[in-house]
Every structure is written in structure tokens, then in C-alpha cells.
Amino acid sequence: MKKKLKLGILAIILVTALVGCDSINQHGQDNSDSEELIPVLISPENGAEYTESTLFKWKGVKGIDTYRFQLSANNEFDEIVRDTLVNGRTYLETRLSQAGQYHWRVKAQNTTGSRAWSAAWVIYPPTDPIVDPIDDFVRVENGRFTVGGEPIRFVGTNAYYLPNYQKLNEGVVNRAFNSFEEAGINVIRMWAFYDGYDCGYSQNDPNENVIQTSPGVYSESALQDLDKVIAKGKERNMRFILPFVNYWDELGGICQYNTWAGADNPRRNMDFFINNEETQQWFRDYIEMLLNRVNTVTGIAYKDEPAIMAWQVMNEGRNRNQPPEILRDWYQEIAQFIKSIDGNHLVSTGEEGFDEGTPSEYSVSEYSNTYVLRAQEGTSYIMNTAIPEIDFGSAHWYPQDFGFGQTWSENVRRAQEAWLTDHKNIANSMGKPFILGEWGHHNWTASSKNAMYNHLYQHAEEIGLDASMIWQLTADGEKCWEFAGNICYPGGRTDTELFNNFRNHAQAIRSMED
Numbered sequence: 001m002k003k004k005l006k007l008g009i010l011a012i013i014l015v016t017a018l019v020g021c022d023s024i025n026q027h028g029q030d031n032s033d034s035e036e037l038i039p040v041l042i043s044p045e046n047g048a049e050y051t052e053s054t055l056f057k058w059k060g061v062k063g064i065d066t067y068r069f070q071l072s073a074n075n076e077f078d079e080i081v082r083d084t085l086v087n088g089r090t091y092l093e094t095r096l097s098q099a100g101q102y103h104w105r106v107k108a109q110n111t112t113g114s115r116a117w118s119a120a121w122v123i124y125p126p127t128d129p130i131v132d133p134i135d136d137f138v139r140v141e142n143g144r145f146t147v148g149g150e151p152i153r154f155v156g157t158n159a160y161y162l163p164n165y166q167k168l169n170e171g172v173v174n175r176a177f178n179s180f181e182e183a184g185i186n187v188i189r190m191w192a193f194y195d196g197y198d199c200g201y202s203q204n205d206p207n208e209n210v211i212q213t214s215p216g217v218y219s220e221s222a223l224q225d226l227d228k229v230i231a232k233g234k235e236r237n238m239r240f241i242l243p244f245v246n247y248w249d250e251l252g253g254i255c256q257y258n259t260w261a262g263a264d265n266p267r268r269n270m271d272f273f274i275n276n277e278e279t280q281q282w283f284r285d286y287i288e289m290l291l292n293r294v295n296t297v298t299g300i301a302y303k304d305e306p307a308i309m310a311w312q313v314m315n316e317g318r319n320r321n322q323p324p325e326i327l328r329d330w331y332q333e334i335a336q337f338i339k340s341i342d343g344n345h346l347v348s349t350g351e352e353g354f355d356e357g358t359p360s361e362y363s364v365s366e367y368s369n370t371y372v373l374r375a376q377e378g379t380s381y382i383m384n385t386a387i388p389e390i391d392f393g394s395a396h397w398y399p400q401d402f403g404f405g406q407t408w409s410e411n412v413r414r415a416q417e418a419w420l421t422d423h424k425n426i427a428n429s430m431g432k433p434f435i436l437g438e439w440g441h442h443n444w445t446a447s448s449k450n451a452m453y454n455h456l457y458q459h460a461e462e463i464g465l466d467a468s469m470i471w472q473l474t475a476d477g478e479k480c481w482e483f484a485g486n487i488c489y490p491g492g493r494t495d496t497e498l499f500n501n502f503r504n505h506a507q508a509i510r511s512m513e514d
Helices: 162-168 170-183 220-235 253-260 270-275 277-292 324-341 381-385 410-429 446-463 496-510
Strands: 002-007 010-015 040-043 054-059 066-072 080-087 090-093 102-110 113-117 121-123 138-141 144-147 154-158 187-189 212-214 239-243 308-312 346-348 393-397 434-439 467-470
Touching (some): 080 496, 162 170, 162 220, 253 270, 270 277, 277 324, 324 381
Antiparallel strands (some): 102 121
């Protein structure tokens, strides 16, 4: 392949025929840094067809890590589709429609200013039409998530607050979606509930956007805000994982159901919640209402909406000091109820991934503290994932909360690797994929978070993790400071390095091949 290289003021045409050299990439092109000031485009090649998710690559400029990437609908670059800074030499675009051709270019960026643009290349729509993923439901086939029969992996974020802020401050919602889009993520986990005024945030703030104001009484305006958020996500090719209730008090949770039913000790009282006829009827009524609801924006019933990836029975359910079979059986009953109404969507528990009795399926020697494997929280990841109506494994990862220390350490590293690998392997042994549904590090120090997060990314890529979802990527100061482990970009703390590393990981996972 021929390349033009400028040395000083002299232009020399070199014909390269290098074979087996480490610096030659899969397209037969040199991907090492250049001594030149202008990046050299690599792929997709000029005139190639694009896919819905296209990974752009270029040869970098020596000593420069940051690049400006532009994608335009015309060759004049006055119909810009994407204009963003990239830390690295690749960019994954996840929203290419098949409407027409695109033109792309790159230039180096540093503290002293911008350099000249690279050559501009053009890419064309595919001969075979792209299937819009939002027209297809996510399925599980042969132990993998699939869309249209094709396996997928993804990195997403939790954003529980979006329906509430659709009422309180719509700008927060719009900025959040912008940040999610820039990160290249397309799955969001958020709460599809807000129950009552006796527990959680709404106890202190009547302006909160409560959905179920009393048993079986639902606020249409609050539900319409949920409708709007789902519609906004769908417009951007984003899907949702939606739990039906919280184990914790925030946004009401089982505390609210128990309070309505007259429990003496309503907070985190799963035993009362599961065994009380009223709470169970109210909960099933809520599920049935939401599944059958027709979105006022899209005109599609929730049970028929492909932009919803999955339902979760509960966020982080526990049943402390009770046999795990009790919670397992309840999960199955509720999953069966969901599927009796909705045959389109996946269902999972939404659990943290704890177990009972230190089962041999885990790499026990890698855990410096085995609390998570013998938690006495009345829940077993192995038992729950084995439920036929549960479609994928779900676990969360907070090393400080789980007893591995407050800072990044060798103990955390070993446990983190084991936690991801063990839960993935257990689910895969049952023919099911696995999602790390929440993860984060309670530390305000960026270096400590970077160490944990970068290792998590590396290991997830090594083992081919099906999916993971950070708690949380936030776009501005409204939610940035709520949790030390959040990545805030572009506002709030403006965690540029953390964001770029997260975006690179999302690209790597999405583009992985088996």
C-alpha cells in the first residue's frame, strides 16, 4: 500500500510492502505514531461501506494523545454529525443511519493549539440495509445477548434519577443523554418506580415526582415523564433496564409498601413484604399497570417496546437471616407473573450477587474477605440465576461495602478479578449471559478510582464480559457529587481522564469479536 510521508520540506512517495511487522495492523497499514503533524487515516478505508456502529482508526502524531474527530454529512464539513475530542487513536460511532454518505477527518490537539486536519475520507451506506436495533428486542441465545440474531456486548450506566428530573429540571436529562451518547453507551438502567411519601426522598420533598401516590393510585403526569425519558432514549438508539421496586428506602421501596400495609418495622423488611397479601397485590398491580401502559409519546405499550431491554424484579433484594430459598421462590413467582403478561422482554433479579455457605463454584482463595460468599442476606446468586424464568445473571461490585478495604490494593485487585470471572462463569454454566449491573469506588481521589476502574476495564475485556453498568456517569453538578465513584463529564468535576478511559472501554467491549 502507498503512503505519502513528508520529511521536512521534501515530499517522498514510499511504497511499503512490510509483512509480519508488529506495527502493521489488520488492514495492512502502519498504526505506529508518526513524526508528522497531521494524522493519517486508516479505517474504514476511503469509499468503504459503514455499519451502524463503525470504529474509526487513524495513525497518530508522535507526542500527541488528544485528537479532534469530525464526521459530516457533506464534504464541506458544514453539516456536522459529530465533533468531539478523543483521547487515543480510535473513535466508535454508534449512530450511523443509512440515509447517505459520511465524510470524516481528524486533527491533532495539544496545549499549544490545534494542528492541520488530515485528509477527508468518505464512507457509504451498506448495500444490505442496517437493521435498526430498536426495532428488535434483545434476546438470549446460546448464552449470549443478541439483537436480530447477532451477539452483542455493551457498557452502560445507571441513571436512576432521569424520570424524576424530567419534572424537576429537564436540562439535566438532556445533558445526561448527550454525555451517554458521547461515551458510546446505549443501555441505561433507571428506576421505573417512585412509591409514596412516607419513605425516602419524597418524605422530605413534596416536589419529588412520585408515580404511585397511594396503593393502586398512579400519577399520570409522573408516568408521562417516564414515557418521555424512554422516548428520548429511543430516539438516540438507547435501551433501558427497568427495576419495579427498591429494597432500599430511596424512592419509597418496600418500606413504602410495608408502611401502607401497617408494618411495625417497615424499613428493609423483606419478610413482611413477601408474606403480606396486600403488599404483594399492590406490587403485582403496579407491574401489570406498567406493562400494559401505552407510552403517550411513542404510542407503544411498554410490554411491546423494544427500547426496553429487560425488567428487573427488584433493586438489590435481600432477606436477611432467612433461607435463600424463600427469596428464590419469590423471584420465580414474580418473574412468572411478568412473563404471563409480557412475552417480549428479558427478566432478571437485579440482585447484588451475594451467596450463602461459601459455595465451591467461587474462587474462594482469591477473596481476602468471604462475606459476599456467606453473606447471610438470605439470597443466593447461584440459586437465583438458575431460575428458568430469569434470563441472565446480575451482580453489583462495591469493594469497600463488600469488605475488601477502602483503597485500591492487591486484595481488591484479586477479589475484583474473581468476582467478575466467577459470576460470569456461573451464569454461563447455566446457558445465560451476565451483567455487572452496578459498580463503583467510594473514593473522591481520581487516581484511586482510575486504578480500580482501569483494572476492571482490562479484566472485563480479557474475559469477554457480556455487559457492565457504572454507578454512574453524570453530565453536570446536579448528580455529580451524590457518590464519590461517579464519573462527571463534561460538567461537575469534569473528570476528563476518567471519562475518556470509560469511553475507550465502551468502544473496546462493543467491538470485541468472539
